[in-house]
Amino acid sequence: MSDSTWPTPDGERLAEVNPAATVTALRFTDDGTIPNHPRLPLLVYHGALKLSGADPAAIVERVFAVNRWGDSWRDGIYPFHHYHSITHEALGVFRGSAVVRFGGERGQTLKVAPGDVVIIPAGVGHKNLGASHDFSVVGAYPDGRDLDLKHGRAEERPAADAAILRVPLPSADPVYGAGGPLFSYWQGG
Numbered sequence: 001m002s003d004s005t006w007p008t009p010d011g012e013r014l015a016e017v018n019p020a021a022t023v024t025a026l027r028f029t030d031d032g033t034i035p036n037h038p039r040l041p042l043l044v045y046h047g048a049l050k051l052s053g054a055d056p057a058a059i060v061e062r063v064f065a066v067n068r069w070g071d072s073w074r075d076g077i078y079p080f081h082h083y084h085s086i087t088h089e090a091l092g093v094f095r096g097s098a099v100v101r102f103g104g105e106r107g108q109t110l111k112v113a114p115g116d117v118v119i120i121p122a123g124v125g126h127k128n129l130g131a132s133h134d135f136s137v138v139g140a141y142p143d144g145r146d147l148d149l150k151h152g153r154a155e156e157r158p159a160a161d162a163a164i165l166r167v168p169l170p171s172a173d174p175v176y177g178a179g180g181p182l183f184s185y186w187q188g189g
Contacts, residue, residue: 008066008067008172008177008178009066009067009068009171009172009177009178010066012066014062014063014066015050016049016050016051016059016062016063017048017049017050017063017175017176018047018048018049018050018115020047021045021046021047021048021175022045022046022047023043023044023045023046023181023185024043024044024046024110025041025042025043025044025185026041026042026043026044026102026103026108027041027042028042028102028103028104028107028108028124028125031103031104031105031106031107031125033081033104033105033125033152034081034083034103034104034105034107034123034124034125034152035083035085035123035157035160035161035164036083036103036104036107036123036124036125037121037122037123037124037164038123038164038165040088040121040122040185040186041121041185041186042102042103042118042119042120042121042124043118043119043181043182043185044110044112044116044117044118044119045116045117045118045119045175045181046115046116047115047116048092048115048116048117048175048176049063049092049094049115049116049117049175050115051094051114051115056094056095056114057074057094057095057136057138059094060072060092060094060117060137060138061138061140063092063174063175064090064092064138064140064174064175065140066177067172067173067174067175067176067177067180068142068143068144068170068171068172069090069140069141069142069143069170069172069174070140070141070144071140071141071144071145071147072138072139072140073138073139073140074094074136074137074138075136075137075139076098076128076131076135076136076137077091077098077100077126077127077128077131077137078126078127078128079127079128079129080127080151081101081104081105081125081126081127081151081152082125082126082127082149082150082151082152083120083122083123083124083125083126083150083152083160084120084122084123084147084148084149084150085122085123085148085150085156085159085160085161085163085164085167086122086145086146086147086148086163086166086167087122087141087142087145087146087147087148087167088119088120088121088122088141088142088145088167088170089119089120089139089140089141089147090117090118090119090120090139090140090141090142090174090175091112091117091118091120091137091138091139092116092117092137092138092139092140092174092175093112093113093114093115093116093117093118093135093136093137094114094136094137094138095114095134095135095136096114096131096132096133096134096135096136097111097112097113097114097131097132097135098111098112098128098129098130098131098132098135099111099128099129099130099131100112100118100126100127100128100129101125101126101127101129102118102120102124102125102126103124103125104125104152107125109129117174117175119173119174119182121167121186122163122164122167123160123161123164125152140174142170142171142172142174143168143170143171145167169183169186170182
């Protein structure tokens with residue numbers, strides 16, 4: 001990634017952003033319980049953020065906020081499968097590490113560590129399988145969108161499926177802004 005591709009929506013360039021981060025894109029199909037997104041892949045930006053200082057979460061919050069991903073919170077990831085049907089979600093790891101299953105029971109398991117950012121499309125399941133005692137993330141949502149919490153129950157569908165398809169693309173990548181890689185991976189989504 002070239003740093004010329006990632007100004008924030010307001011043209012600011014962030015020193016806390018690593019232009020050399022690697023991107024992993026993962027696609028998941030409906031597993032009968034977790035719908036996953038039919039078109040958009042989950043994105044993992046490995047080492048996307050340069051964290052330092054006594055409050056590394058503040059760095060994650062700032063990067064997300066200037067890229068219009070808000071309503072942020074600090075916590076872990078639930079230890080049960082869940083998804084959001086009315087918004088996409090970004091998770092920025094600022095402390096510790098975890099093994100997380102994405103995409104439901106038949107999905108994929110990944111380890112996340114400080115500086116990693118995971119962009120979860122609406123409908124994609126996620127579950128913490130185990131974490132270090134100090135594991136924490138900042139979560140945020142694009143463009144002031146509300147969120148819901150779905151558990152993969154039969155009664156949530158087909159309304160959740162329809163809602164997932166109505167979620168618009170965000171106005172900016174949560175890390176790389178207006179020209180971020182999210183748009184290359186989510187074209188036509």
